[in-house]
Amino acid sequence: MTCALLCFRAFKRYLPKLRSVVQLGVVVGGMSILPMAAQADITLTFGTYAADKPTDTVRKYRPFLSYLADRMSEELGEPVSIKMKIAKEYEAGISQLADGTVDFARFGPASYVHVVEQNSGIQLVAMESKKGSKRFKGVIVVHTDSEIQSLDQLAGLSFAFGNELSTIGRYLAQSHLLEAGISGSDLQEFAYLGRHDLVGEAVGAGRFSAGALKESTYRKLVAKGVPIRALMSFENVTKPWLASANVAPSVAAAMRRVMLSSEHEEIVRQIAKNGFLEGSDADYDFVRRAMEKSLLF
Secondary structure (H helix, E strand, O other): OOHHHHHHHHHHHHHHHHHOOOOOEEEEOOEEOOOOOOOOOEEEEEEEEOOOOHHHHHHHHHHHHHHHHHHHHHHHOOOEEEEEEEEOOHHHHHHHHHOOOOOEEEOOHHHHHHHHHHOOOOEEEEEEOEOOEOEEEEEEEEEOOOOOOOHHHHOOOEEEEOOOOOHHHHHHHHHHHHHOOOOHHHOOEEEEOOOHHHHHHHHHOOOOOEEEEEHHHHHHHHHOOOOEEEEEEEEEEOOEEEEOOOOOHHHHHHHHHHHHOOOOOHHHHOOOOOOEEOOOHHHHHHHHHHHHHHOOO
């Protein structure tokens, strides 16, 4: 058998694997900062907003998106390529999914409610699992030395919220304050600081009497020595992964199958520590109610 024939047969055996090789491209403000994928049958764009530096965001999501594309290629029997588009602002990320500029995204619960209001065709692919549950905790914190023991004692004092579109950092916190008889006019001052860690640090530094943040961020700050304690905790629902109305149902279903079967994959744990669960729009009803109530704040 000639060397040429042997080489040709080896190439034929390798060709299917070669076709499924996926490269992850990233676009920030219209500029590619990573190599784009070769032409593929299915090209998807994952959207997120720059809560951190764009390079840190890329580093966080790139391994999982590469894994997802590879597994979806196997599920669908044709190559899948995934790019990433990073929005500069929170609101822009919501708009991009609503209008189909991006094909899928990972959102907070309140952002999910907002995007469905803009486009009812948004598809819920899966929800992140928190130790097998769809719920996790948010906290309202005060300084370690504070004498405050209940929310109603915050009247006349100051409060730090997170992002204006944050589920924990705004909507749920304001809902609980209202239940305690505290509205914005009852506070001496309140402000939106953006990130959860900035809220906790501001309360620890004595700039605000209290603030709302994720329980996981609260624990990290306490471990770092930030002098804060939990005044109360409250439930939130885990993050949804969403597909735009333009994504074919068969593609969204393949994405769902991969996510729901990937609980023990180390790459997946970097994004969703306990994997994913099936979800429904009704899982977010209590967030909707909190968002409606916060209008009275």
